[in-house]
Amino acid sequence: MADKLLEVRDLHVTVEDEDIEILKGVDLEVDHGEIHALMGPNGSGKSTLAKLISGHPSFIASRGEVLYEGDDVLEMEPDERARAGVFMAFQYPSEIPGVSISNFLRTAINAGRDEEDEISVFDFRKRLKDALELLDMDESFADRYVNDGFSGGEKKRNEILQMAVLQPTLALLDETDSGLDIDALKVVADGVNRIGDQNQDLGVLLITHYQRILNYIEPDRVHVMIDGKIVESGGPELAEQLEEQGYDWLREEKEPVSA
Amino acid sequence: MxxxxxxxxxxxxxxxxxxxxxxxxxxxxxxxxxxxxxxxxxxxxxxxxxxxxxxxxxxxxxxxxxxxxxxxxxxxxxxxxxxxxxxxxxxxxxxxxxxxxxxxxxxxxxxxxxxxxxxxxxxxxxxxxxxxxxxxxxxxxxxxxxxxxxxxxxxxxxxxxxxxxxxxxxxxxxxxxxxxxxxxxxxxxxxxxxxxxxxxxxxxxxxxxxxxxxxxxxxxxxxxxxxxxxxxxxxxxxxxxxxxxxxxxxxxxxxxxxxxxxxxxxxxxxxxxxxxxxxxxxxxxxxxxxxxxxxxxxxxxxYPSCFLVGEGAHGSVLSVAYAGDGQHQDTGGKVIHAAPNTTSQITSKSISKGTGRSSYRGLCQVYEGAENSKSNVECDALLLSETSRTDTYPYIDIDENQATIGHEATVSKVGEEQLFYLMSRGLDEEEAMAMIVRGFIEPIAKKLPLEYAIELNRLIELEMEGSVG
Structure with missing residues (x-):
């Protein structure tokens, strides 16, 4: 595979209708099969990066590029990106009353497919059932309306369920661990690991505040974002260091550079 | 977008x-x-x-x-x-x-x-x-x-x-x-x-x-x-x-x-x-x-009406309206409780698009002596554009102390976040919008025999694909 899964080069991002720059030159590479953790304090721009890559209309890349398997994703509509294999697990997923999860997922799988290529009911049921088992969820869950009246934990689980069913190549997990108790965290993390086991090509960018989830999903690389820039990258030991020392040492270290 | x-x-x-x-x-x-x-x-x-x-x-x-x-x-x-x-x-x-x-x-x-x-x-x-x-x-x-x-x-x-x-x-x-x-x-x-x-x-x-x-x-x-x-x-x-x-x-x-x-x-x-x-x-x-x-x-x-004249009678009105460009749907329901222990439910859902306008107009009336009557009204409006309009005109007229009346109304706009969520799963804009609308009318569609649920969905130009089960 010649092309990297994800290449982000000197990416600057602003919010639509505002002059505020949130990302101020981000460089990042994620290859097939790799798990990268992106850590950093609140408001540093981590979620903005995930939203920009998946195509959220509120964010605009003012400079730089984002390549997905060599293709310029900034030229693609959000749905095209999804169909190409980009998936974001939302921090705050929307509610879609009246639409069952199973109906939603079948429509999503068939989106952009010709009628003759649509997934058979049998194959879809199997895929859905396997995904539910993977996440230790009852089959009746798929009959519920998408996120309608879900608890925070159920919403997060539902995001990973969708990931298991839609089988993306690049997964952006936006604070999937927040709001989960330790048992739910283990189930979700285990689910992500097993999806990775089933698809060796899967690359994951895991956005989190806390080192906690990294006890269950072991990253190949850890990056720290502060004020719209990646200020430090390293192996899993970096996350442990952050857990012990916080982010302040990085802020101080970077101060002279950015000044 | x-x-x-x-x-x-x-x-x-x-x-x-x-x-x-x-x-x-x-x-x-x-x-x-x-x-x-x-x-x-x-x-x-x-x-x-x-x-x-x-x-x-x-x-x-x-x-x-x-x-x-x-x-x-x-x-x-x-x-x-x-x-x-x-x-x-x-x-x-x-x-x-x-x-x-x-x-x-x-x-x-x-x-x-x-x-x-x-x-x-x-x-x-x-x-x-x-x-x-x-x-x-x-x-x-x-x-x-x-x-x-x-x-x-x-x-x-x-x-x-x-x-x-x-x-x-x-x-x-x-x-x-x-x-x-x-x-x-x-x-x-x-x-x-x-x-x-x-x-x-x-x-x-x-x-x-x-x-x-x-x-x-x-x-x-x-x-x-x-x-x-x-x-x-x-x-x-x-x-x-x-x-x-x-x-x-x-x-x-x-x-x-x-x-x-x-x-x-x-x-x-x-x-x-x-x-x-x-x-x-x-x-x-x-x-x-x-x-x-x-x-x-x-x-x-x-405004389909139920005149509840016998004890224990029940009336319900389930109304769905779609107002496209230049259309005005002034719809709703009326329930008149004229006997004790009568119950009623009005559920209204409207979708307005372009310059379309939908109005919910309803009457809930309870006569004196219609003890223990219960009525509940819910109206939800979905606006698909900035130029569409929706209004609610609920009339309530109660002459009996022993009655329970509920009224709830919501107005929602199809939001950017909702659309983006569906598009981030591979649906194009049109499919995403159709799915939101289909979900919105689902409580009505599921009350219909399957063939008519299909007809209803077809009539508002949505695919039926998978919306049951």
Whole structure:
């Protein structure tokens, strides 16, 4: 595979209708099969990066590029990106009353497919059932309306369920661990690991505040974002260091550079 | 991805029923309304004297009442330009083979004969002013069910007819009920005997073909004690540049312990004024359900009502309205609690797009002495564009202390976040919007038999794909 899964080069991002720059030159590479953790304090721009890559209309890349398997994703509509294999697990997923999860997922799988290529009911049921088992969820869950009246934990689980069913190549997990108790965290993390086991090509960018989830999903690389820039990258030991020392040492270290 | 673009790309407004059949009517009254036209209608129907008197009295009431100054804008409705009576065929047929070829073709294009074979207990078809076809499957005929055109009902069951006709909606109820009472033509007469459960629907289909046509069907339904049935009406017309007019009256008597459902899927062309009065009188422990889908027309004013006259009666109105560009759907429901321990539920869902406007207008009235009555009203509006509009006019009139009334209203806009969420899973904008709309009307669609849920979804140009199960 010649092309990297994800290449982000000197990416600057602003919010639509505002002059505020949130990302101020981000460089990042994620290859097939790799798990990268992106850590950093609140408001540093981590979620903005995930939203920009998946195509959220509120964010605009003012400079730089984002390549997905060599293709310029900034030229693609959000749905095209999804169909190409980009998936974001939302921090705050929307509610879609009246639409069952199973109906939603079948429509999503068939989106952009010709009628003759649509997934058979049998194959879809199997895929859905396997995904539910993977996440230790009852089959009746798929009959519920998408996120309608879900608890925070159920919403997060539902995001990973969708990931298991839609089988993306690049997964952006936006604070999937927040709001989960330790048992739910283990189930979700285990689910992500097993999806990775089933698809060796899967690359994951895991956005989190806390080192906690990294006890269950072991990253190949850890990056720290502060004020719209990646200020430090390293192996899993970096996350442990952050857990012990916080982010302040990085802020101080970077101060002279950015000044 | 500006929000407006999303909306414009949706083809919810494409109207599939815009075709005209060339046919020669047997008789066409002159344009406009007059005593002479009323007399001609009665003459053609060979009616008893009392009915002609009833019509002439109703015409006076109509002339004496002012046009409503509330609801939809009716200023483009010019009654002098409307044909009030157009007789398409000499007689009504009981086999499709005998129906005039041109007229039959119309109904075949609408899929009616096929639906009848597969899923319906009986079918009536009205073309312009008259029923051209009416048929009931033998199984139900043997159990004493009557499903006839309203004219045949009057001729064949004169006593039963006279006992109930106009007892639920008198001519002085409102201006358009008076109009219908004067010029009614076509519609069904339905009688469900005691204890009979008609477990598949009866359907009537109303088609207006001619330009500047007025259609005034009148339906009378009597559900005897402990009986159960479901009646469905559908309506379409070609699109003309001039205005057409539809003003029906539907009266239903639901006797003790009976259960009746009346479903409308109204998809008139967008030059149609649709002003309809529908009411059921619901006796002890009986249940009446109105399911009202208003998708077409230029302006609709329609508030299906339940008059709960017997202890323990239940009435429900489930209403879904879609107002596209230039359309005004002024719809809702009325429940009148006139006996103790009666319950009611009004659920209204509207979708407005472009310059479309939807209004919920409802009445909940509890008479003194109707103790322990419970009523709940929920109305949800979904706006698909910045230029669409929705209003809520709930009227509540309670004369009894021991009553529980609830009212909830929500307005939501299809949000950028919701659309993005669906698109991030691979749906394009149009599919994403359609899915949100489909989900919004799901509580209504799931109350319909599958075929009609499909029809409802198809009518608002959404794919059915996977929306059940």
């Amino acid at each position: 500006p929000a407006n673009e999303t909306v414009e790309e949706l083809n919810l407004d494409d109207y599939q029923y815009d075709f005209v059949t060339k046919d020669e009517p047997v008789y066409k009254a002159e344009k406009g309304l007059s005593e002479d036209v009323v007399r001609q209608i009665s003459y053609h129907k060979e009616e008893p004297e009392w009915m002609l008197d009833y019509r002439l009295n109703a015409l006076e009431i109509f002339n004496s009442k002012p046009m409503p100054d509330w609801g939809a804008d009716l200023s483009d409705l010019n009654l002098d330009e409307i044909y009030f009576y157009l007789r398409p065929a000499d007689r009504m047929e009981r086999s499709w083979d005998d129906v005039d070829d041109e007229i039959k073709e119309t109904f075949e294009r609408l899929g009616i004969p096929e639906a009848e074979r597969e899923t319906l207990a009986g079918v009536g078809a009205q073309y312009e002013s008259e029923m051209v076809y009416h048929s009931l499957k033998e199984q139900w005929e043997e159990q004493g069910v009557v499903f006839e055109s309203i004219e045949d009902g009057l001729q064949m069951y004169p006593d039963l007819f006279k006992e109930h006709f106009s007892t639920v909606i008198p001519p002085n109820d409102n201006k358009f009920a008076a109009l219908n009472s004067a010029v009614w033509s076509g519609g069904s007469f339905v009688y469900i005997p005691k204890g009979v459960d008609v477990d598949i629907p009866l359907q009537a289909y109303f088609r207006v073909n001619a330009e500047q046509m007025g259609q005034f069907e009148r339906t009378l339904i009597i559900a005897e004690e402990g009986s159960k049935a479901h009646y469905i009406e559908g309506c379409t017309a070609p699109v003309y540049s001039t205005e057409s007019f539809h003003s029906g009256v539907i009266e239903i008597v639901v006797k003790e312990n009976a259960h009746f459902q009346y479903t409308t899927i109204q998809n008139w062309a967008n030059n149609m004024f649709n002003l309809v009065t529908q009411r059921a009188k619901v006796h002890s422990n009986a249940k009446m359900e109105w399911l009202d889908g208003n998708l077409g027309s230029k302006a609709t004013m329609k």
